Amino acid sequence: MEGVTVVDHPLVQHKLTLIRDKSISTKSFRELLKEIGMLLCYEVTRDLPLTEVEVETPLARMQSAKIAGKKLVFVPVLRAGVTFVDGMLDLVPTARVAHIGLYREPQTFTAVEYFFKAPSDLHERLAVVVTPVLATGNSAVAAVDRLKERGAKDIRMVCMIAAPEGVERVRGLHPDVTMWTAAIDEGLDDDAFIVPGLGDAGDRAYGTR
Structure with a gap:
């Protein structure tokens, strides 16, 4: 799909297989979620602009590359997004973090916001x-809508698994938002869960299933 990168790195795919397994513990699920987040962060930041700065090594002065301009802001969608973003923060500890709380209304599957906090810049x-x-895409679209309302102009999205329906919805409404995912699964069931998927990521990460 245009604007969507499926990360097929062997480590990502291996860990994705492990995290899908319904028999793994809550602890293992959280650890894998964090590890996959770090690996996907590497991909989503691959083309960040660089600038040359002068540094002094123990042997000489030299020009070396450094990320240019303002740093990133990660925007985890609560709940499971928090653990996912922890791995990204291990890789980019200077990033800011915005939080957006959204839950899926069980009858209509529409996204309902209950919390939003973000940097002013x-x-x-x-x-x-x-x-x-990324299942129906409703929560993701709501998150992007909210960020744009607050002035965000450069937005990307990263998810572990996605349904084609969700990808098409996000890309259809926000074609300027590029996406990275480890897998695009078959589709959604009648309850709007991804098949084969991995179940409810929040419940599995925090033991509330």
């Missing part, structure tokens, strides 16, 4: 929406 930063599972 969103318009100067690259915002990366972090959602482990």
Whole structure:
């Protein structure tokens, strides 16, 4: 799909297989979620602009590359997005973090916002929406809508697994938002869960299933 990168790195695919297994513990699920987040962060930041700065090594002065401009802001969609973004913060500890709380209304599957907090300079930063599972796409679209309302101009999205329906919805309404995912699964069941998927990521990460 245009604007969507499926990360097929062997480590990502191996860990994705492990995290799908319904028999793994809550602890293992959280650890894998964090590890996959770090690996996908590497991909979503691959083309960040660089600038040359002078540094002094123990032997000489030299020009070396450094990320240019304002740093990133990660935007985890609560709940499971928090653990997912922890791995990204291990890789980019200087990034800011916005939080957006959204839950899916069980009858209509529409996204309902209950919390939002973000840096005041969103318009100067690259915002990366972090959602482990992209099913209907309603929550992801709501998150992007909210960020744009607050002035964000450069937005990317990263998820662990996605349904074609969710990808098409996000890309259809926000074609300027590029996406990275480890897998695009078959589709959604009658309850709007991804098949084969991995179940409810929030419940599995925090033991509330």
